[in-house]
Amino acid sequence: MDYGIEVRDQEAVIRLRGRLTFNDHAKLRALIGEMGQNKLKRQVLDLSSLEFVDSAGIGMLLIAREEMDRAAKQFILRGAAGQVKRVLTVAQIAKIVPIED
């Protein structure tokens, strides 16, 4: 998995690409750190280019959400599709994290 951060007026959009699995845990931790650093209140994770997420990936997304909560920032998941969307739906992540199309 790799990612790119785009800071806009109102929100920071982080686009994840490829497969988000356990092996990316160090990278995701660094990303969470970066998200905490920038000043914007809205941190949007753009999942439209993410092809696959495993259960560890779901766990990491929830940790990211907890960290944003602690930093008093809004954390939003956007544009999930395919397997990623299905897993998010089945896991009922929408109950915990706002999900946008």
Next chain:
Amino acid sequence: MFKSAAHDAVQTGSRNAAPRDVSATPDGDAKVAVTAELLSTWLGFADVQRRTLDIVQGELTRTSDHVETSTLDLSERFRELARKALEQSERVAQIVDTAGSVDIDGERVPLDRLVVGMQDVITDMVTNIVTLSRHAMSMVYLLDDVQKDVAELEKSIGDIDGINRQTNFLALNATIEASRAGEAGRTFAVVAQEVRHLSRSTGELADRMRGTVTAVVKGVRNGHDILRQIANTDMSPQMLAKERVDKTMDSLVAQTNHFQSVLETAASVSSDMSSTIAHVITGMQFQDLTKQRIEAINDSLAIMSAGLGELETRIRAQVPPAIGAREPQEWLNQLMGRFTLSEMRERFVRRLLLEGTALDENGVLDLDAAGGSSAGGDIELF
């Protein structure tokens, strides 16, 4: 047996036309001249008519009996059919009652409730997987930090060793300088000696700490490895299995509902059939009325036959024996033409031809014995 008429003269019974042939008797009976041919024809016709009337009566009785037997048989079969239809509807109703639920530990659980229950269980399972994954990842991050801290600790112990070496070196130098100072440095030599002891103790402590830290590092690394294995086990396929289970359950419920509605229709159709058959059985009571009508017709025919016979006897008594009965061939042909059923025609022919013969006396004319040659004569109806 049949003889042609004695003469051809035809005279009517009209009073105007033949006053000379008519002679009144004191009791009012008038004598009329009739040709022998007409009398012969009448006698032949009367004979055939009487026998035909008998046959018709016999056929009517036979028909009435046949209808009665068949109707009773049909009614019985229809009753059986109605009973079976009712049984069927009861059986189907039982299936309808049980189709929507399953037996679990002696308790009937409706299928939709069961499905919702199972879906809830799977939802909980998925939620648990999510929670476990999150906790596992938190632990992984935590142990990542601990490993960094422990590495820091190992480095610090190494630093203590360095400081200790320096301290030891300084103490040694101090001892040498103190002995060079002679009596004045004696006290200082004692202090230097103490510092060396202290340095050795510090070295020993650092060794012990290194041993313990090494054990901790080993434990943490093992734990970390195990945890990585756990967190690295992808449970997303198991989570996605919920989709399949949900679809299966929904399909199961839909199918059961469909079966139930089809079975309900079947039960009501069976019940309708049963009541329709009951109506059919009621409808079969026409036979009773038919039987009474046929009996009344037969009674009329018997009276007519008796009257004809009596008249025939009286006329026969007054006709000279020379005048015989002439066979009414044309009428017979017409009558025979009506009997398209071979078994019936056979009975008619036997009756007409054999009555009064030796064969008759031997019981050949027995009505029930007749028609034995054509098994299943009814089939010719079609």
